Amino acid sequence: MxxxxxxxxxxxxxxxxxxxxxxxxxxxxxxxxxxxxxxxxxxxxxxxxxxxxxxxxxxxxxxxxxxxxxxxxxxxxxxxxxxxxxxxxxxxxxxxxxxxxxxxxxxxxxxxxxxxxxxxxxxxxxxxxxxxxxxxxxxxxxxxxxxxxxxxxxxxxxxxxxxxDADAHDRAVALVSHTPQLVSSMVAARLEEADESAVRLCGQGIRDVTRIAASDPRMWVEILSANPGPVADVLSGVAADLDETVRALRSLQSADEDKRRDGASGVEDVLRRGNAGRARVPGKHGAAPTAYETVAVLISDQPGELARIFADAGRAGVNIEDVRIEHATGQQAGLVQLMVDPAAAPSLSASLQERGWALRTT
The missing domain is CATH 3.40.50.720 (NAD(P)-binding Rossmann-like Domain)
Structure with a gap:
């Protein structure tokens, strides 16, 4: 070309x-x-x-x-x-x-x-x-x-x-792209009228779930208008799970011990199916997903700190597979979560502590 x-x-x-x-x-x-x-x-x-x-x-x-x-x-x-x-x-x-x-x-x-x-x-x-x-x-x-x-x-x-195949593609993206966008937006929409005291408690979980809710609505209306059927089919399954989960949570409020047991079983079922589905998401370089261990390090919000922690991890001979940063509310500090091979976690932890880093359990 x-x-x-x-x-x-x-x-x-x-x-x-x-x-x-x-x-x-x-x-x-x-x-x-x-x-x-x-x-x-x-x-x-x-x-x-x-x-x-x-x-x-x-x-x-x-x-x-x-x-x-x-x-x-x-x-x-x-x-x-x-x-x-x-x-x-x-x-x-x-x-x-x-x-x-x-x-x-x-x-x-x-x-x-x-x-x-x-x-x-x-x-x-x-x-x-x-x-x-x-x-x-x-x-x-x-x-x-x-x-x-x-x-x-x-x-x-x-x-x-x-x-x-073109239609197989459209069904696939309805599941892995278009529905997640809508679900993320729906969760984020709960925050619009929430009390400020609740919003101040937002942590990494809500940030992860709502990240793509910041996308351009006009662009997504165009995308969803071109693939409404497959997206509606996936959302229908999500809605069924939501209905079952709501019923299970209501049962947990019951004074009847059998209903509470059924409710706990229903909640556990959707969480376990979520575990199984998440385990199928491809990992690094498209390979089978790998269970990494997290080494969480307290870090100050100052220039050069991230570079220093990555350099210290390199000196320890450990490859960082993934990284997340969780900022502390109201403080100039946060946690850097370093995802590494489980076998490398002990040596990385020891090496970072020797170099003066403060580790935290996650």
Missing amino acids: RTALVIGTGLIGTSAAIALASRGVTVHLRDHDPARARTAAALGAGTDEAPEGRVDLAIVAVPPAHVAATLAEAMSAGLARGYLDVASVKGGPKRELEALGLDLTAYIGSHPMSGKERSGPLAATADLFEGRPWVLTPTRDTDTEVLNLALELVALCRAVPVVM
Whole structure:
């Protein structure tokens, strides 16, 4: 791939453009808002000047409702050898293109499984897709050359290609992406009218659950409007679990010992099923999940402290698999939770204590 045209310079389009441009591809940028394309160009994503001839690959990075029309326009104009979209739903756009009677040999659907709570070109980064799955949904007519262009795009963005059927993709993202967004928003919505005394107690648990609730509502309305059925199906199952859990909790309030026992059993059941589901979430580098041990270290909120603790862990010869920071309310301090291989935890703890760090139990 030597040339590409990115249509839509939001977070995903601009991030892909920056990644391609940084690896020697000549990238042309187009957006319905020329100012966004100029912003992306200023960030090193390419040029907002139109290509002189046909490019190798056109990447359509517009909201799902506009994908088919944008692709149809680009394909009719013969802008590229191959055409690809990055919308978060795949079945609907494919059916719309088929209904338009377009030749789909030059088209392949795709969806990079990466994003942020922030949107727009200013949120873009070249490493947004590194190590992340990038789903490809070829049609039965997709030409091999176009598939190879898509695979090259994924490789240049340092993502991991995953080939799926379009409708299977939509059911999958309803479960692992779209429903979590709604559930996170629903939990966060409970905080809107909560007493200030309750909000002040927010810890890492509520922060983890509500992180993605900060996402742009307008963007998510567009996404959910393109995949309502599969999301509703998953939410229906969640609603059934909620109903059962509410009944179980009510039973725990009963004076009847048998009802309290049944209530405890019901709550335990959903928690255990949650354990089993969480255990299936892929771990580091997509491998089977690993149970890490946490070494929690008290840290002051001063420049250089994080660098110092990571350096001390390196001197101990221990690889940090993951890290979380929990800030202390009303204090210039917090806990850094270092997740490490269980066998390495004792030596790391001893080494950090020798270097003056205060450890805490979690």
